[in-house]
Amino acid sequence: MKARKKLLLLLMAFALILVSACGGNNTSNNSTNKPGATNTASNGEEANGSEEAKPVTIRIAWWGGQPRHDYTMKVIEMYKSKNPHVTIEMEYANYDDYWKKLAPQAAANELPDIIQIDTQNYSQYAGRNQLADLTPYIGNQIDVTDISQNAIDGGKLGDKLYGMNLGVNALGFNYDPALLKKAGIESIPENWTWDDYVSMAAKAKDAGLFFDNGMRPEVFFGYYLRTLGKTLFNAEGTGLGYEDDQLFVDFFGMLSKLVIDGAVPSPDVLAQIKGAEDSHLVLNQGIGVWQWSNQYVGLQQVANRPLALAPMVGPDMAKGLFMKPSMFFSVSENSKVKEEAAKFINFFVNDIEANKLILGDRGVPVSSKVKEALKEVSTEAQIQVYDYVAWAESNSSPMDPADPIGSAEVFKSLTSLAEQMNYNKIKPEEAAKKFRDEATSILKKNK
Numbered sequence: 001m002k003a004r005k006k007l008l009l010l011l012m013a014f015a016l017i018l019v020s021a022c023g024g025n026n027t028s029n030n031s032t033n034k035p036g037a038t039n040t041a042s043n044g045e046e047a048n049g050s051e052e053a054k055p056v057t058i059r060i061a062w063w064g065g066q067p068r069h070d071y072t073m074k075v076i077e078m079y080k081s082k083n084p085h086v087t088i089e090m091e092y093a094n095y096d097d098y099w100k101k102l103a104p105q106a107a108a109n110e111l112p113d114i115i116q117i118d119t120q121n122y123s124q125y126a127g128r129n130q131l132a133d134l135t136p137y138i139g140n141q142i143d144v145t146d147i148s149q150n151a152i153d154g155g156k157l158g159d160k161l162y163g164m165n166l167g168v169n170a171l172g173f174n175y176d177p178a179l180l181k182k183a184g185i186e187s188i189p190e191n192w193t194w195d196d197y198v199s200m201a202a203k204a205k206d207a208g209l210f211f212d213n214g215m216r217p218e219v220f221f222g223y224y225l226r227t228l229g230k231t232l233f234n235a236e237g238t239g240l241g242y243e244d245d246q247l248f249v250d251f252f253g254m255l256s257k258l259v260i261d262g263a264v265p266s267p268d269v270l271a272q273i274k275g276a277e278d279s280h281l282v283l284n285q286g287i288g289v290w291q292w293s294n295q296y297v298g299l300q301q302v303a304n305r306p307l308a309l310a311p312m313v314g315p316d317m318a319k320g321l322f323m324k325p326s327m328f329f330s331v332s333e334n335s336k337v338k339e340e341a342a343k344f345i346n347f348f349v350n351d352i353e354a355n356k357l358i359l360g361d362r363g364v365p366v367s368s369k370v371k372e373a374l375k376e377v378s379t380e381a382q383i384q385v386y387d388y389v390a391w392a393e394s395n396s397s398p399m400d401p402a403d404p405i406g407s408a409e410v411f412k413s414l415t416s417l418a419e420q421m422n423y424n425k426i427k428p429e430e431a432a433k434k435f436r437d438e439a440t441s442i443l444k445k446n447k
Helices: 002-030 066-082 095-107 119-126 149-153 177-182 194-206 217-227 246-261 293-303 338-350 352-358 368-374 380-393 407-422 428-446
Strands: 056-063 086-093 114-117 171-175 288-292 308-310 328-331
Touching: 056 066, 056 095, 056 338, 066 086, 066 293, 066 338, 066 352, 086 095, 086 338, 114 119, 114 338, 119 328, 119 407, 171 177, 171 217, 171 293, 194 246, 217 246, 217 407, 246 407, 246 428, 288 293, 293 380, 308 380, 328 338, 338 352, 338 368, 352 368, 407 428
Parallel strands: 056 086, 056 114
Antiparallel strands: 114 328, 171 288, 171 308
């Protein structure tokens, strides 16, 4: 009897060992990534393994106005609540201050783990091996089930993906219809011309208003050249894409005259604008602003009154207009938490509740599932943006290749010369020649 009891106990112990071993193997299999599977669900929750996730800290940096700062911090808090093992350190500023802060960090190989980056600085950072290739994370940590290949490819440079497209947008004129009428202008036609623009700006000045806050030189000169079948840079990225300097003279001669005449604010006045809340439009001192469609909602929220969107100036507007990735989230090459950074990007792009906070501020969402869900909660301003972007998709041309290495330095030269023309310190003819010399010198390094 004792022997039988002892045998029974041994058999029970052996069975427990078998169960324990099988359970361990199952846990291991469940926590292993399979090809094409996501490690992070679209709601930001991690796949559960047998061990608790190790604490991790992610640094993230972005630019924008106060509305963007506010909702981005809420999205980050939402992510942290779903991923308690993650600590996120935030760095943010307005556009100009952001790049001034990022440059020395890049030089010291101390970039934040996640960087918001635009197309004009994209090649600069990616081409110098400061951004990580996200290709290994696509279909794994970053779910692209509901994102088109075209949207993904917007972040490619060569055969590598250095940025995840956060949304698409288009250039346009955001304005206050009531202030437009105050200047004696009933409406802005869809096919308005540069002559119409100059005429309207003069009427605004007579009414004691600025017509706009000026045009960013590199963005809108590039648009103007496209309407004429030219490009700012040549295909090789080794020089300018136009040969006739009269194009420069015509464009900047027109803009600088508007500033000198007082229809558009001077550089010293513009320097006081740090965000949308300081805009002359918001303060009822200016009719509108030239900007990307993704900035419209934030502007309308701050203005807190009905605004409208008008297309770009022509003729040949459709040749100049293009659908642009609003910006990217990139992961720095020096990051030690690339996989965790990719998981956050996945959450930002795919999570529906997070995007109900973002509401298209960084461009019309690239996820079709997110876009569909947002229609139910969109404000009138968001619907205006969706409608404008849909219209622009049918009235635009393919965008130019990514700006070449050295473009940031070229843009700095152009901005400086534009400011000098606006102060009437240099004539457009002289500025055109100087710009060509400086740009050529910078871009020749790409040969």
